[in-house]
Amino acid sequence: MREILDDIDRWRAAGQRVAVARVVQTEGSSPREPGAAMAVSETGEVAGSVSGGCVEGAVVGAALDVLSGERTRGVITFGYSDDEAFAVGLTCGGTIHLYLEVLDW
């Protein structure tokens, strides 16, 4: 979280809303630990990461959906045998659970 504060502040100062995804739980082998965070601005700018680059693209899409109201805040799961909407897996074979929300607090 610490490493993405400057970007978040810059976007918010420019009047943009921001969505934040945080790793809240992992199972099996996964590259980032709980607390790894990523922020996405309304214009699709990105700061931070939540995996080794495996799922960031899908997270940006989900974050933009949360910002536009097409998706509600909550946990998204990415994993090897993921039957969620995102057909994206972690190359390392683990599962990560992200909590995604609009930064409105």
Place this chain on the structure above:
Amino acid sequence: MTLYETLSAALRTQRPVAFATVTDGIGLGAKLLVEADGTTQGSLGNVDLDRVVVRDALGELAAGRSSARHYGAHGEARERDVTVFIESFAPPPRMIIFGAVDFTAALARSAKLLGFRVTVCDARAVFATAQRFPMADEVANEWPDKHLERVGSLLGPRDAVCVLTHDAKFDVPAITSAVKTSVGYLGAMGSRKTHDKRTERLRDAGLTDAELARVMSPIGLDLGARTPEEVAVSVCAEIIALRTGRVPRPLRDTDGPIHEPVSGR
């Protein structure tokens, strides 16, 4: 102040805080920020749940750990009405390097890469200067035992002490003081011969077998490192391996998960 303002101020000033968010169930999205002294901002929506989460958050903060936990609506254990992600923002681990020698700058740089707050300490004023170690967060011109008398009680399992002087005059007080702390990693540089002589002196100074067993000496993994930079990598690799409890070997030659699973409760 909003929660975000309090949290970002804490992170920027490295003030330890825990941040709890309801990620599933009743009160989804509710937040509670917990300071190290137990004071709070925000609420998860129920006073009993808040009370239990404050207690758990302080425990997680002390361990520098983040995890998802399940509770009943009023904080009951073994129920799953609410999932709370408790994130710890603990200050960075510390590394104290005793000895402002050739290897010190490279080790300080590598330790910074791993996120350590680095102090270089040497009793010899000509060597211990901020000009020589611009990458260090602090340069202390002090005897090792005096320095540890001051800061030793702050050291914990995530921290490291590296003794690089390989001069018994400084090594012995540094190591005898460091083993009295709770520091997670304690390494001392020196050849096999230096190591043997130093172990003898440490025994004479009253160190027990258990205390001696804590000292990684000679310091570093057996990588065949020669240059200060290579030695720094071997020391940093040893620090990681000691913390994770792994026996360092090529992954090619081992089985099992590469990343230790971090399981929530």
